[in-house]
Amino acid sequence: MIGKYVVRFAALGYLTALLAAPLGYVFWRTFRHGLGPAWAAVTTPDAVHALKVTLILTAIAVPANTIFGILAALAIVRHRFPGAGIFNAVVDLPLALSPVVVGLALLILYGRGGWLGGHGVVFALPGMVLATIFVSLPFVVREVVPVLREIGTEQEQAAATLGASTVQTFTRVTWPAIRWATAYGVVLTTARALGEFGAVSVVSGRLAGKTESLTLYVQDRYQSFDEVGAYASAVVLALIAVTTLLLMTMLKPKEETR
Amino acid sequence: MIEAHGIVKRFGDFTALDGVSVDVPTGSLTALLGPSGSGKSTLLRVIAGLETPDEGKVVLEGEDVTRVAPQERGVGFVFQHYAAFKHMTVWENVAFGLKIRRRPRAEVKQRVSELLQLVQLARLGDRYPAQLSGGQRQRMGLARALAVDPKVLLLDEPFGALDARVRKELRLWLRRLHDETHTTTVIVTHDQEEAMEVADCVVVMNAGHIEQTAAPRELYDNPANEFVMSFVGPVNRLGDTFIRPHDVELLLEPNGSTQEAMVQRLVHLGFEVRVELVRDDGETLSAQLTREQVEGLELQAGQIVYVRPMRQTIFAD
Amino acid sequence: MAARAAALPSPRARRSPAPGLAIGLTTLYLSVIVLLPLAALSWRAHGWDAITSAQAVSSLKLTLGVSVVVALVNAVAGTMIAWTLVRDRFVGQGFVNALVDLPFALPTIVAGLTLLALYGPKSPAGINVAFTRWGILVALLFVTLPFVVRTVQPVLLELDTEMEDAAASLGAGRLATFRRVILPNILPAILSGVALAFARAVGEFGSVVLISGNLPFKTEVVSVYVFGRIESGDAGGAAAASVVILAISFAVLLAIGGFRRWVTRHDR
Numbered sequence: 001m002i003g004k005y006v007v008r009f010a011a012l013g014y015l016t017a018l019l020a021a022p023l024g025y026v027f028w029r030t031f032r033h034g035l036g037p038a039w040a041a042v043t044t045p046d047a048v049h050a051l052k053v054t055l056i057l058t059a060i061a062v063p064a065n066t067i068f069g070i071l072a073a074l075a076i077v078r079h080r081f082p083g084a085g086i087f088n089a090v091v092d093l094p095l096a097l098s099p100v101v102v103g104l105a106l107l108i109l110y111g112r113g114g115w116l117g118g119h120g121v122v123f124a125l126p127g128m129v130l131a132t133i134f135v136s137l138p139f140v141v142r143e144v145v146p147v148l149r150e151i152g153t154e155q156e157q158a159a160a161t162l163g164a165s166t167v168q169t170f171t172r173v174t175w176p177a178i179r180w181a182t183a184y185g186v187v188l189t190t191a192r193a194l195g196e197f198g199a200v201s202v203v204s205g206r207l208a209g210k211t212e213s214l215t216l217y218v219q220d221r222y223q224s225f226d227e228v229g230a231y232a233s234a235v236v237l238a239l240i241a242v243t244t245l246l247l248m249t250m251l252k253p254k255e256e257t258r
Numbered sequence: 259m260i261e262a263h264g265i266v267k268r269f270g271d272f273t274a275l276d277g278v279s280v281d282v283p284t285g286s287l288t289a290l291l292g293p294s295g296s297g298k299s300t301l302l303r304v305i306a307g308l309e310t311p312d313e314g315k316v317v318l319e320g321e322d323v324t325r326v327a328p329q330e331r332g333v334g335f336v337f338q339h340y341a342a343f344k345h346m347t348v349w350e351n352v353a354f355g356l357k358i359r360r361r362p363r364a365e366v367k368q369r370v371s372e373l374l375q376l377v378q379l380a381r382l383g384d385r386y387p388a389q390l391s392g393g394q395r396q397r398m399g400l401a402r403a404l405a406v407d408p409k410v411l412l413l414d415e416p417f418g419a420l421d422a423r424v425r426k427e428l429r430l431w432l433r434r435l436h437d438e439t440h441t442t443t444v445i446v447t448h449d450q451e452e453a454m455e456v457a458d459c460v461v462v463m464n465a466g467h468i469e470q471t472a473a474p475r476e477l478y479d480n481p482a483n484e485f486v487m488s489f490v491g492p493v494n495r496l497g498d499t500f501i502r503p504h505d506v507e508l509l510l511e512p513n514g515s516t517q518e519a520m521v522q523r524l525v526h527l528g529f530e531v532r533v534e535l536v537r538d539d540g541e542t543l544s545a546q547l548t549r550e551q552v553e554g555l556e557l558q559a560g561q562i563v564y565v566r567p568m569r570q571t572i573f574a575d
Numbered sequence: 576m577a578a579r580a581a582a583l584p585s586p587r588a589r590r591s592p593a594p595g596l597a598i599g600l601t602t603l604y605l606s607v608i609v610l611l612p613l614a615a616l617s618w619r620a621h622g623w624d625a626i627t628s629a630q631a632v633s634s635l636k637l638t639l640g641v642s643v644v645v646a647l648v649n650a651v652a653g654t655m656i657a658w659t660l661v662r663d664r665f666v667g668q669g670f671v672n673a674l675v676d677l678p679f680a681l682p683t684i685v686a687g688l689t690l691l692a693l694y695g696p697k698s699p700a701g702i703n704v705a706f707t708r709w710g711i712l713v714a715l716l717f718v719t720l721p722f723v724v725r726t727v728q729p730v731l732l733e734l735d736t737e738m739e740d741a742a743a744s745l746g747a748g749r750l751a752t753f754r755r756v757i758l759p760n761i762l763p764a765i766l767s768g769v770a771l772a773f774a775r776a777v778g779e780f781g782s783v784v785l786i787s788g789n790l791p792f793k794t795e796v797v798s799v800y801v802f803g804r805i806e807s808g809d810a811g812g813a814a815a816a817s818v819v820i821l822a823i824s825f826a827v828l829l830a831i832g833g834f835r836r837w838v839t840r841h842d843r
Contacts, residue, residue: 003749004663011659012671014652018717019677022689025699029692072601079594090605093613095771096824098778100798100805101817105612108619108810115615134608188679195682197781198798202805215684215781222688222785231692234685241680248680249673308740328743335744341737345759345841354755355745386841399741406745 023238030231041221041232046209050217051236056125057200057213058193061132065189069140070182074174076141077148078156094137102134103202123205128213131199136192140185143253147181148174184251191244194237259284259442260305260410265314267300274300275311276466282459287436287443289453292463293489298446301463302412305444306333319409334403334441338415340395342387348398349374349383355406373401376435393424400432404441413445417452425449429456450490454478462486484573494543498572503532505569506545510555516564519543521557533557535565616814625804625812626819633792634800639823641708641796642776645715646769652716653723653768654761660724661731675725678718683781686717691786706788711796714782719775723768730764763839770831777824 030038041047072091076084094102108114110121110130121127155177159169197215204211212220214237221229260282267275275297282288290298303309305316307328315324323331343351352373356366374380377397387395396416403411416432417425433456436443447453453460454474462469462477462485470482481487487500494501509516518538525532531552533545545565547555557563625631660672678686690713692698695705704710734757742752780798787794795803797820804813 007655008659008663008665011652011656015656015671015674015720018713018720019674022693022717023677023681025693026689068601068604071597072605075594075597075601079598081594081598087602087605090609093609096774096778096828098780098798098801098817098820100780100801101616101778101821102612104801104805104810104813104817105616107805108814109612109615111810115611130608130612134612137605137608191680195680195685197682197684198802201780202802215682218682218684218688219785230688234688237682237685238689241677241682241685244680245673245676248676249669306744308743328740329746329748333744335741337737337741339735339737341735341741343738343741343756347841354742354747358746358751358755388842402741402745 026231026238027235030228030235037228038232038235041226041229042236044229046212047214047217047229047233049209050212050214050233053125053128053212054194054214057128057132057196058190060129061136061193062186062189064133065137066140066182066186068137069144069185069189070178072141073144073148073178077145078153091138091141094135099135099196099198100202103131103199106131106134106199106203122203123207124211127203128200128211131203132193132196135196135199136189139188139192140182143181143185143188144178147178147253151177180251181253184248184253187244187247187251191241191248194240194244259319260444261317262301262305263315263317265301265304265311265316267297267304267309267311273466275304277314278463278466278468279314280461280468280471282442282444284442285440286458287433287445287456288459288461289457290444290446290461290463291448291450291453291489293448295465296463297466298448298463299414302414302444302446305410306335306412307331308335332406332409334406334408334411336396336399336403336411336413336416338418340387340392340399340419342395342398344387347384347386348379348390351387351398352401352405354402359406369405373405376404377401391424392420393428396420396428400435404439409442411441411443413443415446415448418447425452432456454490462489464489481571487571487573492544492546496541496543499567500571500573501543501567502569503544503546505567506535506543507566507568508533508545508547508551508555508557509564509566512564513566516566519563519565521559521561521563523559524552524557535563537565617818619811620814620818622809622812622815625809626816630791630795631797631800631816634795634797635820635823637708637711637795638777638797638820641711641715642773644712645719645776646773648716649719649723649772650765650769653720653772654727654765656720656724657727657731661728675721678720683718683779684785687714687782687785690714690717690782695786705786706790706794708787708794710786710788711783711794714786715776715779718779718782719772722772722775723765726764726768726771727761730761734760759838763835766831766835766838770828770835773831774824774828777820 042051072087075081076088106127107122109116110119110127111117121130155173156169159173164172195215196213197219200213201216201219204213204216206212206216206220214233218230218233218237221227221233260280262278262280265275265278266273278297278301280301290301292298300309304311307323307326311324315322317323318331318333328335343354346354349370353366353370356369361369370383371380374383377400379394379397379401382390382394387398390398399416413432417428420428429452432445445453445456454477457474459471460474460477461471464485470477470486472480477486477490481490484500487493488495492503494503494506512518519535521533522536522542523534525534526549529549531547531549533547533552534542535545536542543565555563656675660668660675690710691705693700694702694710694713696703704713738756738760739752742756747755778798779796780802783796784799787796787799789795789799797816801813801816801820804810804816
């Protein structure tokens with residue numbers, strides 16, 4: 001009987017010490033002296049530019065990976081092609097790779113002397129876009145694949161026998177079944193894209209006001225001993241993260257929650 | 259051996275047991291019979307200690323065990339869906355209770371082999387439950403429960419998940435096992451045929467209380483009320499009167515005490531034939547005859563016959 | 576399989592080019608985005624002194640060592656948290672459930688910063704793990720928290736409680752039941768979570784980079800070492816080091832996967 005309370009206390013204590021307390025503390029520190037200083041810190045030209053960069057990266061990576069994700073899921077589940085297993089494994093690779101290694105690979109490929117080098121990809125926005133796409137690639141695929149597997153092909157076959165074209169079958173039969181899984185995958189992709197640090201750090205050269213995303217900006221401020229700036233921009237990212245968390249909780253596939 | 263006094267158990271708004279008292283004699287095989295929701299499984303689980311009653315007490319061998327944990331009660335429990343430890347082999351499943359009690363290896367080995375022989379799973383000791391059929395899994399469940407020499411054996415719809423033929427086999431087998439071991443056994447079932455066939459004493463339950471407790475024969479011949487009568491066997495209900503199908507006499511000629519009826523349908527069930535009839539007053543009833551009787555009367559669908567109850571029951575409210 | 580039958584003959588719909596198109600496009604995308612850069616990386620990997628130098632070896636030992644500890648702590652903590660979320664009932668449980676996903680949603684640099692604020696040089700609680708290995712541990716625990724919890728949770732939800740009743744009726748107390756009945760059945764899920772946590776910990780960069788101070792031979796993890804090699808212009812050496820880490824991670828994951836298959840042999 002007491003065992004239950006011990007486990008609960010230990011689990012909640014661990015979560016508080018590791019997650020809740022640090023985050024709460026940063027929020028408190030940032031707004032301790034009111035909104036003013038924090039607001040000023042996140043509205044500097046460099047900060048605003050960093051936010052824009054982050055948003056651009058996300059705005060490109062998420063739709064690209066969503067379309068890829070749905071097509072790839074359809075390919076893997078519905079069209080059993082040879083090499084589907086390897087395809088699947090490669091899709092999962094970004095989850096296992098260190099972000100620094102990802103950045104390095106892009107640097108080597110597109111940098112001076114690389115196979116596709118010398119076209120202004122690295123140390124510039126295109127490189128950062130590629131890095132962001134790389135690291136946030138798997139999420140939509142992974143969420144849609146199990147759902148596609150579960151619903152089976154019968155409904156799609158029925159639609160085909162009734163005369164529906166591929167597009168019609170997709171929009172009227174397949175899409176309604178996968179849209180919530182897709183939405184959840186999109187949220188995960190967005191969170192990953194917004195939060196990417198290591199890969200873009202390597203590939204961008206971190207030129208302030210030019211190739212700094214908001215995450216890089218946080219590091220830049222901290223290393224410049226501008227704690228207020230660092231915390232304020234961290235809080236901006238944290239607020240976006242909390243919103244993402246809320247969306248994740250709402251959209252989460254039912255089997256994973258109570 | 260087992261006494262339950264005034265057991266009340268509620269789950270939220272739902273009262274599963276409404277002041278139930280029952281007495282199970284030592285060495286007997288008692289069946290708790292009733293439809294789903296009657297509370298029979300709940301009562302069994304209360305006796306086992308897997309549920310704690312809101313009111314009332316449970317006495318095992320003279321000791322009040324109402325607040326005692328299931329581990330300490332010395333009851334063996336067999337589950338409808340086997341509750342097999344799927345990560346352990348058959349051998350390990352049966353040995354579980356003995357290992358928990360830290361019995362010496364030699365003893366465990368001997369006892370488990372004995373039991374596997376008893377339940378006819380001797381050569382399947384190394385298999386995993388997933389590799390066994392339903393009937394085999396349930397035999398394993400029984401062996402496992404028996405391994406720790408329980409004072410009392412409790413079975414919760416043990417054959418419910420098995421198909422008809424296996425059910426009948428295991429039923430007989432259980433009765434023979436009981437005759438050998440004489441362990442006090444309580445079995446929960448919704449199948450009246452099973453209860454009648456296997457038990458010394460049947461407790462009929464309905465909606466959280468006990469309707470009647472009696473030997474199978476007594477239950478059938480002298481049911482306490484309408485519920486028991488309809489539950490324990492097929493019955494024709496004509497107004498307030500209840501007539502068993504085999505108590506319906508069919509004659510080809512009226513004789514003053516009969517009513518006219520038409521044969522609607524003959525259902526041949528092997529040796530017996532169920533004759534579905536409709537009386538001239540519109541009431542339908544069924545009669546149960548042997549094949550010979552039907553042939554003797556040369557019964558056919560559409561034929562007019564004359565019916566008379568040889569025995570009928572009316573319940574005083 | 577039934578997928579072949581999708582092109583059932585019908586009056587109007589013609590056999591669509593979709594399968595080939597989908598496979599082709601996605602394979603192209605995958606190759607350009609993922610495979611090509613990785614191929615370039617392996618091609619350029621040379622300069623093996625980058626991996627065998629004392630600094631490299633030290634960072635590798637540190638990273639692997641801490642990652643193992645992280646995996647083990649997560650095995651225990653993650654299971655306890657999953658248990659509390661599934662078997663327990665308390666006010667705010669939904670909030671706690673959502674909180675577990677925070678490390679997935681929060682940028683790693685922000686995570687590192689928050690830990691630095693509360694457990695660094697200006698800690699209000701007086702706990703300062705900056706520039707120490709403990710700091711690395713805490714950061715890695717933060718980012719790997721959800722893995723074991725989320726793999727164990729669904730399994731616990733599905734677990735047949737009748738097995739626990741059976742164990743109780745056979746005389747097993749709470750602890751014995753957990754050890755002999757529950758644990759063996761959630762072990763595969765724990766192992767999956769541990770594998771994910773380990774892989775993540777080995778490659779982690781953003782949350783560690785501020786709090787650890789990146790002191791060579793002391794608090795420099797392998798990802799930071801590789802970063803250092805890149806900054807020094809030794810892309811080849813950095814690539815070599817990357818390949819080696821990948822190989823080690825891969826080997827560990829295979830081992831965990833093999834163990835997991837052995838543990839679930841009763842299911843086949």
